[in-house]
Amino acid sequence: WLDPNKTSPFEFYQYWRNVDDADVLKCIRMLTFLPLEQIDEMDHWQGEQLNQAKEVLAFELTKMVHGEEEAAKAQATARGLFSGAADEANMPATQLDAALLRDGKVGLLTAMVAAKLCSSNREARQLVQQGGVLVDGEKVTDPTFAFAAEQLQKGVVIKKGKKVYHKVTL
Structure with a gap:
């Protein structure tokens, strides 16, 4: 996961940005070279300041x-x-293989699996049906939703859950 070909700098950053509140200072102490005085000041941070940490x-x-x-x-x-x-x-991006096109379109579920946002069509379908997917900022709950080739050539942003963004192009 340290290899940028396996985990992009953005995904790596986001992983650490989402560390549990209770663990953030422990991680800063163990994993960074920040001066201890600076870290000690952060010990009393709460709320929005923890987000800064x-x-x-x-x-x-x-x-x-x-x-x-x-x-x-x-x-x-x-x-x-x-x-x-x-x-x-x-942001992380995936260029889809043109072989995924069916009648000039690529299904949302297929795109999500190809972009490694989900490990299977079943997982992608559940996420879509539960309202956990946005496409270019619009919630999509229809698992049969498909992108036209023209859309994908411009690129679309798929948001999975609250924190995972991924650009998909053709």
Whole structure:
């Protein structure tokens, strides 16, 4: 998972950004090279400040593994996505194989499995039916939903759950 070909800098950043509140300071102490005085100041942080601590943890670890430039891109992308101003250039993306086209379309479930957002059509179908999927910001609950080839050439953003964004193109 340290290899950017297996886990993108954005996904790596997001993993650490989503660490449990109770573990964030322990992780900062064990895994970063921040001065202990700075970490001790964070000991009393709560609420929104804990989110800042999580950003510090995610940035510092991503910087160590992927470099400062990639860490900055991942942080900017995450901030943009979760504030509504998506930075699609740096989000995880998958280019679908044209062989997936059926009658000029690719089904949502097929696209989700191909992008490794779900391990099977069954898992993807459940997620869609439960309302856990947005396509370009619109909730999709129909498992037969399909993308036209023209849509995919421009690219569509699939949001899985609350925190996973993925761009799919053809």
